């Protein structure tokens with residue numbers, strides 16, 4: 001059985017409803033859903049707090065770019081409007097592809113359309129904390145075990161700011 005990890009985030013509108021709607025769209029593939037977490041905005045501080053979660057999905061029969069396509073469909077259905085002027089700006093729904101396995105092998109690729117593992121996941125407590133809850137043994141290829149990444153100076157400083165949110169299960 002092959003797997004992928006997706007990260008969900010929302011900081012506009014009804015954040016819990018936005019994440020629940022994304023989970024509904026992923027229902028056929030879900031293996032494990034993390035708790036939700038309130039997290040301060042990363043990369044662009046002048047915006048509301050995010051509600052984040054990560055999911056482990058069954059990737060059998062779905063290629064890596066299929067997950068990006070589904071992520072974009074979910075973002076669109078979740079009402080996301082892209083602001084080209086604001087790189088890490090606020091959004092109703094963000095769905096990132098964190099990593100995808102092909103059988104036992106983690107896929108690594110450096111394509112700007114789909115970089116795997118996600119190029120910034122290893123720097124983000126809002127991804128690593130929920131991921132450590134559901135899959136603590138995860139290694140992000142090229143970056144290392146998430147247990148080590150959580151201890152790096154940049155991430156460790158953010159870990160205490162990540163607070164449990166409502167259950168999504």
Ligand SMILES: Nc1ncnc2c1ncn2[C@@H]1O[C@H](COP(=O)(O)OP(=O)(O)OP(=O)(O)O)[C@@H](O)[C@H]1O
Nearest residue numbers: 087088094096097098112113114115116117118120
């Ligand atoms: N692993 C990945 N997951 C999602 N998008 C990716 C990935 N690698 C590259 N991309 C590309 O990044 C583009 C911008 O994505 P998006 O607008 O969601 O970025 P962002 O959410 O603002 O920032 P970030 O990717 O740092 O979370 C997407 O259109 C997609 O083609």
Ligand SMILES: Nc1nc2c(c(=O)[nH]1)N=C(CO)CN2
Nearest residue numbers: 009039040041042050088126
């Ligand atoms: N806490 C938090 N910060 C973010 C998030 C997110 O999901 N959570 N997504 C972003 C998109 O690039 C930018 N910043």
